[in-house]
Amino acid sequence: MNFFQIIEEIEKVDPEVYDRLDSRRAIFNSLRGIGQKVTLATAPLALSALFSKAYGQTSTIPAGVRGVLEFALGLEDLEYQFYRQGLDAPGLTATLTGAGRTAITTITAHERAHQIFLRTALGATAPADRGAAPFDFTGSKGGTRQALFPTVYTDYNTFLAVAQALEDTGVRAYKGGAPALKVSPDILTAALNIHSVEARHASHIRTMRRTIAGGVAGTPSLSASPKSWISGNDGGGPAPSATAGIYAGEEITTQATINLLTNTTPNPSVALASESFDEPLDAATVTAIASNFLR
Amino acid sequence: MSDNLQPRGSDETTLDQPLYTPIKRRSFFMYAGATAGATALVLAGCSKDSDNNPNDAALIDVGSSDVGVLNYAYALEQLEAAFYAQVLTGAYFTGAPAAEKAILTDISIHEKIHADFFKTAITAAAPTQIIKALEVDFSSIDFSNRTRVLEAAKLFEDTGVAAYNGAGRYLTNDTYLTLAGKIVSVEARHAALIRDLISNGTFADNTVLDANALEMSKTPQQVATAVNTYLRNGSKISATRLV
Structure with missing residues (x-):
C-alpha cells in the first residue's frame, strides 16, 4: 500500500482526482467506489493528509455542515478516550475481562475509526486530536469539584453506566445534527451510517449491564433494567443529576402530532410507545452533558 | 428468459x-x-x-421524494410487524426462555407502532399516494426453529437500518428526516440485540460495518430486491424512483 496505488484506485472512480480541488462531495463518492478495492484503514493517517490536500479545502464545506462534523468529532474524541482509558485502567483489569473486554475493545476501535474518518472529511483544518488531556471521566473537572463518577475506572458497573450515558448521548446528538447536513447528501449518509453504529453500541452496553445485573456471564438476559432501548426517561441505574439531561424528553409518546398510544392497534403501554422512538438532542444540551467530562 | x-x-x-x-x-x-x-x-x-423485475406492472411503486421515502419505510415496517406477529404465534417463541419472549414481544410492539404511525402520517400528508396493506410470504421461514427465526430477524433488522440510512438523503423535509432518525436508531438497537442473542458480541461486526466503522447503507433498489422475497405477488415493491 502506497500513495500512488491509492491515487490510482481513486482515479478509476474519479478520473479528475488530480484536478479536484473544489468538490467536497467527491471524496465520499470516491471512498465508496474504492471501498472494495483497498483497505483504507491500513493507512488512515497518511490518507488523511492526502485527502486534506486534494479535497480538504475548508471553503467548500458549508459552514453549518462543518460545524456539525466538528461537533461530532468532539464526541468521538471523548468516546474514544473514555474507552481507551477504561481498557488501560488497572482498577478494571480484574473485572473488564472475557466477552466484556472483547466488546469494549471492538467499540473502542469503532470510535477510533470514526475519529479518523471525520478528521479526514474535515481536512487540514480539522480540530487537533488532543488525546487524553481535555478529559476527566470521573466528572470532577480536574479535581475542581466533587466527582460525579469517582469509581468510573475501578468499578465495572460504574464504567458501563457511564459508557451507556455517552453512547445514548451520541445517538441523540447525531440525530439532532442530521437536518443541518441535508445540503450535503453524501455527508448526511455518512453521518447516518455513524449514528446507527452508535445505537448498536448503546444497545450492547445496555445488554452488558443486564448481564451483570443477574444473567449468566456472556449470555444476554432480560433479568433487569436497562432494556437495550430507552424506556421512558429511565437511564437504567443510578446516575447523578448532572447527567439527567441525557434522558430528558425520551419519554414522549406523541410523534408528529400522532398519539402512539391511541394510534396503534392494539394500544401499547406508555413504556413501549416511548421506546419505539429515540429523541434528538440539540447541540447546547449535548455540550452541557459532555462538559461534565471535560477538565 | x-x-x-x-x-x-x-x-x-x-x-x-x-x-x-x-x-x-x-x-x-x-x-x-x-x-x-x-x-x-x-x-x-x-x-x-x-418477481423482482422493476418493470413488472404488478410491483407497487412507493413513489418519489418525501412521500416515496415514507411509503418505503411504511412497507418495511409492515413487513417487520408482520414477521414478529408470526414469530409470536410460532413454536420457537412458545418454548423460548422468558427473557427472549420479553425481547421479541417488545420488538413486535415497537414495529407495530412504527407501521401504524406511518399509515396515519402518510394518510394525513398524501392520502392518494399511500401504498396498500402488503401481503407477506414467510413460507421460507421455519417459525419453530430458534436459529431460523433469529437469523430472519437479524436480516430484517439489519436491512431496515441499512434502508433508513440509505434513504435519508432523499428526504427534503426536516421533520421527516428527524422522524426517520428517531426510528432507525431503535431498529439498530433491535439489530444489535438480535445479533447478540445469536452470538454475543456480534452487535456491530464487519458484515454490517465497513473499514471506517460506518454502517453499510443500502439503496432503495437493493432493499426492494431483498425484501420482495418475503412479499406476495401483487405486494412486491419497487423503489426505482427514489434516486
Whole structure:
C-alpha cells in the first residue's frame, strides 16, 4: 500500500482526482467506489493528509455542515478516550475481562475509526486530536469539584453506566445534527451510517449491564433494567443529576402530532410507545452533558 | 428468459438467497432436456424472475421524494410487524426462555407502532399516494426453529437500518428526516440485540460495518430486491424512483 496505488484506485472512480480541488462531495463518492478495492484503514493517517490536500479545502464545506462534523468529532474524541482509558485502567483489569473486554475493545476501535474518518472529511483544518488531556471521566473537572463518577475506572458497573450515558448521548446528538447536513447528501449518509453504529453500541452496553445485573456471564438476559432501548426517561441505574439531561424528553409518546398510544392497534403501554422512538438532542444540551467530562 | 440463467450479482443481499438458489447453467440445461417437466420448470423460472423485475406492472411503486421515502419505510415496517406477529404465534417463541419472549414481544410492539404511525402520517400528508396493506410470504421461514427465526430477524433488522440510512438523503423535509432518525436508531438497537442473542458480541461486526466503522447503507433498489422475497405477488415493491 502506497500513495500512488491509492491515487490510482481513486482515479478509476474519479478520473479528475488530480484536478479536484473544489468538490467536497467527491471524496465520499470516491471512498465508496474504492471501498472494495483497498483497505483504507491500513493507512488512515497518511490518507488523511492526502485527502486534506486534494479535497480538504475548508471553503467548500458549508459552514453549518462543518460545524456539525466538528461537533461530532468532539464526541468521538471523548468516546474514544473514555474507552481507551477504561481498557488501560488497572482498577478494571480484574473485572473488564472475557466477552466484556472483547466488546469494549471492538467499540473502542469503532470510535477510533470514526475519529479518523471525520478528521479526514474535515481536512487540514480539522480540530487537533488532543488525546487524553481535555478529559476527566470521573466528572470532577480536574479535581475542581466533587466527582460525579469517582469509581468510573475501578468499578465495572460504574464504567458501563457511564459508557451507556455517552453512547445514548451520541445517538441523540447525531440525530439532532442530521437536518443541518441535508445540503450535503453524501455527508448526511455518512453521518447516518455513524449514528446507527452508535445505537448498536448503546444497545450492547445496555445488554452488558443486564448481564451483570443477574444473567449468566456472556449470555444476554432480560433479568433487569436497562432494556437495550430507552424506556421512558429511565437511564437504567443510578446516575447523578448532572447527567439527567441525557434522558430528558425520551419519554414522549406523541410523534408528529400522532398519539402512539391511541394510534396503534392494539394500544401499547406508555413504556413501549416511548421506546419505539429515540429523541434528538440539540447541540447546547449535548455540550452541557459532555462538559461534565471535560477538565 | 435468459435472465434466469444469470448468476446472482455479488452485490445482492443474502436476504433472498434461500428462495433464489442459482441453478448452474449446465444443470439447467440438463433439467431442461428432461422433457416432461421442462416446460413447467422454465415457466416457473420466468415467473420467479419477474418477481423482482422493476418493470413488472404488478410491483407497487412507493413513489418519489418525501412521500416515496415514507411509503418505503411504511412497507418495511409492515413487513417487520408482520414477521414478529408470526414469530409470536410460532413454536420457537412458545418454548423460548422468558427473557427472549420479553425481547421479541417488545420488538413486535415497537414495529407495530412504527407501521401504524406511518399509515396515519402518510394518510394525513398524501392520502392518494399511500401504498396498500402488503401481503407477506414467510413460507421460507421455519417459525419453530430458534436459529431460523433469529437469523430472519437479524436480516430484517439489519436491512431496515441499512434502508433508513440509505434513504435519508432523499428526504427534503426536516421533520421527516428527524422522524426517520428517531426510528432507525431503535431498529439498530433491535439489530444489535438480535445479533447478540445469536452470538454475543456480534452487535456491530464487519458484515454490517465497513473499514471506517460506518454502517453499510443500502439503496432503495437493493432493499426492494431483498425484501420482495418475503412479499406476495401483487405486494412486491419497487423503489426505482427514489434516486
